[in-house]
Amino acid sequence: MAKKLKHSIELTVYSNVDELSPEDKELVIKAKEVSKKAYAPYSQFYVGAAIRLDSNEMVEGSNQENMAYPSGMCAERVAIYYANSHHSDKKIDTIAVTAFAKKFDVNHPVSPCGACRQSMAEYELKQNQPIRLIMTGESGEVYIAESIETVLPFMFNEIELKKE
Numbered sequence: 001m002a003k004k005l006k007h008s009i010e011l012t013v014y015s016n017v018d019e020l021s022p023e024d025k026e027l028v029i030k031a032k033e034v035s036k037k038a039y040a041p042y043s044q045f046y047v048g049a050a051i052r053l054d055s056n057e058m059v060e061g062s063n064q065e066n067m068a069y070p071s072g073m074c075a076e077r078v079a080i081y082y083a084n085s086h087h088s089d090k091k092i093d094t095i096a097v098t099a100f101a102k103k104f105d106v107n108h109p110v111s112p113c114g115a116c117r118q119s120m121a122e123y124e125l126k127q128n129q130p131i132r133l134i135m136t137g138e139s140g141e142v143y144i145a146e147s148i149e150t151v152l153p154f155m156f157n158e159i160e161l162k163k164e
């Protein structure tokens, strides 16, 4: 007899950034700042990601587009690859993601794409500690997930690949 598997996800929803803790709000402000440095001439969708490390340092990244479209890179991966290139000895505590667009108001939380979720999940497994994810737009509600796994149920996780 076949059975059904169900995954559900839990997010904490805040009405706006002012409801966040001072640390989380600071990280969102950093993400907003770095979104202004995004290179997004094709989509005109400017994304910023800011990471708080367990040392309390913050590192950031923004999306980088290319006229060969698939060569571009999302803000979250720019930020997380930078973090692990420069601070591989430190754990990642939280990632905040936000965006603004030229042609419309981003008045809802920005949700990382599947490839970014998989990339962030890699470091969550590597550090064996959850990475919190804060999602915001220019305005409106803020969503917080307590781990990347939360937003990527049934992720690719082939532990056998790690065996020699």
Ligand code: THU
Residues within 6 Å of the ligand: 040, 043, 045, 046, 047, 062, 063, 064, 065, 072, 073, 074, 075, 076, 111, 112, 113, 116
């Ligand atoms: N983008 C990100 O930076 N992060 C995401 O999670 C989704 C999309 C970027 C890629 C591209 O430069 C632009 O947003 C429009 O898709």
